Amino acid sequence: MKKLALTLTMAMGLTAGHAETGNEPHIGIIIMNGVIIGNGRALAGDAQVGDTGVQLAGAHVEHGRLVR
């Protein structure tokens, strides 16, 4: 029954409120809700999960879009 519920969650996308978490590098593994979870290394600027604090030259972000 639980597997069925999780499958339904996956089909419904993210809004069902289920997630997975993690603390290690995590590449290429797609989990039950279709989201790949990293370890928050984005916070430390690791390129595997993202860079934070980048100062851009001639570009900025508006509503999630890169513009210049």
Place this chain on the structure above:
Amino acid sequence: MTETDASHDAQPRAPARATSWLASACALILGCGHADEPTALGVGDEIDGVDERGRPIHLRIDDVTIDPRDPAGELPLYVFSERSADGGWRPHCNADGATTVPAIVVPGSWDPRGAYDDDPSRTTFACTNGAVAKCVRLGYAPWRSFDGASLREELLACVRMIRADYCGDGVTHTREGTPIAIWDARGVIPRGDADPDHERFEAAWSADGAVYLAAPRLGQSIASIVATCPTRLAGRTSSDLPLDEAGVRARFPEARLFDARVLP
């Protein structure tokens, strides 16, 4: 209000598209575009910047798609390549290149302790295998609003929650692939049907970390967690203040998000 409604708070879709089309037509046919209007970057565009360590970074946009999970149909997913030291290009989000991992761009930055700085001159390239992008995709885009109020605090609380950063010091207390159920106080993500046989209330969260800890995610002892940040969590755990979720909401109104461990 639904999550889709929340997304619409920030950017009405149809009017924005109409405006964009009219602006393009005007610029092409009549030459009446505004020189200072921002232009969206697209495939092939390259971006120069400096990362938080002061190193130059050079990115190229290889692909742009709209996140199919975004109810508003607006959230761009970028695939970036990064110029490497030898002059070649390597995937920005996955060093092995075996899979394509897109990224979301978020204004501001997070420091190693997980504190957010909303300085708009800094940008976070949040790969979708990281906590920041995951929280945006869950619905907590900081540039959007819900019932007229920003979702910024929900995003920050979500990042703490995903990483099980109970102490709000940037230290994670979870492992890869640990499932949780999440919901929030404002109803952006409402509490679904709880499954008491398979879920156990874990914690309530704010932008600063856990505001109440009921049961650590991986089954650690509460004492071991509290020992790392007694000033934050002492008196705020099920060990010394047993509360259910309703009790936590009443006692700690600063709680933005809640989660439950999903038991096997």
